[in-house]
Amino acid sequence: MKTWNQLFIRQGFILEEKSPNEFICTNEKKENVEFLLKSLDVANVDYTFWNDVLTIDNPPISEKQWLEAVDFRGRGVSEIIGLEEPKVFELDTYISGVIRELNRLGLYTIACCDGHEKRQPHIYFHKETNMEKVMKLFRALRVNVHLSQSRSHRVAFRMNREQLLDLAENMRKVQIDWLEQEEQYIQKMVFLQELEQLLSVSGESGNEEDIRAVVYEKLKPYVDHITVDRYGNLLAQKTYKTGRGPTILLNAHLDTVEAFAPGRTIVKQGAIWSSSEGILGADDRAGVAVLLEIAKWLDTSSFNGTIKFVFTVEEECGLVGARNLEEYFLWDVDAAIVVDRRGSGDIVTSCSTIQPFCDIRYGQFFEQVARDIGLTHWTCTAGRSSDTRIWAEHGIQSVNLSAGYEWEHTDDEILNTDACYGTVQLIQAVLNQWRDFSTMLRNLRRGDRNDVCYVGRNDLRRVDRKVVKVERVSKVKSKQME
Structure with missing residues (x-):
């Protein structure tokens, strides 16, 4: 369910949110305020309007009801x-x-059409509008658009009209001065806003309802299928292009080790964030933010294959959500990438010396990709328990990547947001090399399965199959085990 503020933004009203049900309307045109009030009347919403302050007495209505009203x-x-x-x-x-958002940003328009479900939505821009800034903005927001060659100020959207509502909400986060910066700067700033929002929603183990609802709404526009399983895990899936590439599981967990302290604030000292009181909760909200950013990026990427998203519950109390995941969801998964590790450059390939998560060559692939894009500090290492253990037990090549936090589970927890965004860049680079990724996985399946290995820093050991056995469980065998 959208908030009132989201419903207003997605329809184009520019109001100042004073509280979830109270809005200051002084910056909005008189005609738009009158239309807003009329629309609330049509929707049978109780409100008061006094001295340019709108106070709504009802809980938010559904977006379908709101669209019918306006x-x-x-x-x-x-x-x-x-x-x-x-x-x-x-x-x-x-x-x-x-x-409304384009005009707020100084990118003035003269004509538009939402397509009416018959053709592509499109916008004509004023002849004085800087089209380089327009295209930079849309690229930064991962919007698939086409700039007409014959009519240089016409932009067509390769999306359905419902997605325009999500775009308006994303555009509201952009500040005018950002348009003077590079495209990646805008992407990072929007990412940090999303991250901060996720860090504002409490949800300790066993009480993940609120954060799950937020993640569900953010993820839904970017996937083909999304559901909550009977244990409470959030599952989603999308096939990109022809789908002939690998099927990759992306995983983070929704729960924090304890609830957020009431009224706490996020303290920002440059790239380092902390909590004014209690835990910050970057374990694992940082991982959740990374995967949501990847979901948005994938639509305009070169990736060809299938991505499965798993946001688990109750990870902090024994990997409970992952252990209760329906096994069928993993049957066709070729590899897993988990984002739930402290630090800024760890590629975790085993749980201590107890359980390997993958073949050494799988971890080394991430190392090489990181070096190729200038992230030279990423290194394979052993780590601690995480959902990665569960995927490895299913015979899936898996790694757990650093999310940028330190001193998790304590009041001293911090998050290096630069490192967190670096994880986004690494996963993007890995998925962009999906052909090499597929070849590497195919070679692992064909290679010698009698040996598996785990990696610690400057430490490579071989573990005999008699001691540790990690192999894919086939559908047939799974059925027999049931």
Whole structure:
């Protein structure tokens, strides 16, 4: 369920949120405020409006109900004349939020269409608009658009009109001065805002409902299928391009070791974040943020294959969510990437000296990719328990990557946000090399399975199959075991 603020942003109203049910309307045009109040009346929402302050007495309604309230026959016109701030009711219902955000950022428009489910949504920009900034913004937000060669100020969206609502919400996070920076800067700043939001939602082991709902809403636009299993794990899946590449499991856990202290704030000292009181919760909200960023990036990436997302519950009290995951979800998984490790450069390939997570060559692939993109500090190492153990027990080649936090489970917990974003970059680089990744996995399946190994820093040991046996469990064998 969207909040009132989200519903307003996605439709194009520019209000200042004072509280979840109270909004200051002084920065919005009179005509838009009048249309907003009229739409609330149509939706049978109780509110008061006094001295430019809107107070809503009802809980948020569904977005379907809200869209029905703001829509009417004949809504939307073909042109927005001049540089005057547009009126919401003059814009097509699904693109009004995007238009208002573009104009807020100084990227002025003159015409638009949300496609009406018959053609691609498109926007015509004012002749004085800097189209390089327009395209940089859309690339930074992972939006698949096409700039017309014949009409240089026309942009078409390769998406359905419902996705325009999500785009408007993402654009609200962008600040005007960001457009003077490089594309990657904008991407990182949006990522940090998402990370901060995730760190604001409490959810200790056994009480993950709120954070799961937030992650569900953020992930849903970017996957083909999404569900919550009977134990409470959040599962999702999407096939990209032809799907002929590998099937990769991406995993982080939703729970924190304890609830967040009421009223705590996030203290920022440059790239280092901490909590004013109690734990920060970067274990594993940082991992969750990384995977949500990957989900957004994948749509415009070169990756060809299938990605399965697993956000587990109750990891902190014994990997309970992962242990109770329905086995069928793992049957076709070729490899797993977990983001739930302290530090800034660890590729964890085993649980201490007890259990290997993968063949050494799998970990070395990540090392090589990191070096190729200039992240030379990433190194294979042994680690501690995590959900990675469960995927390895299913015979899946698995690694656990650093998420940037330190001193987890204590009041001294910190998060290096630069390191956290570096994990995003590493996973992107690995998935961009999906052909080499597939070849490496194929060679591992064909190679000598009598030996597996784990890696510690400057320490490579061979473990005989008689001691540790890690092999894929086939569907047939799984059925027999049941």
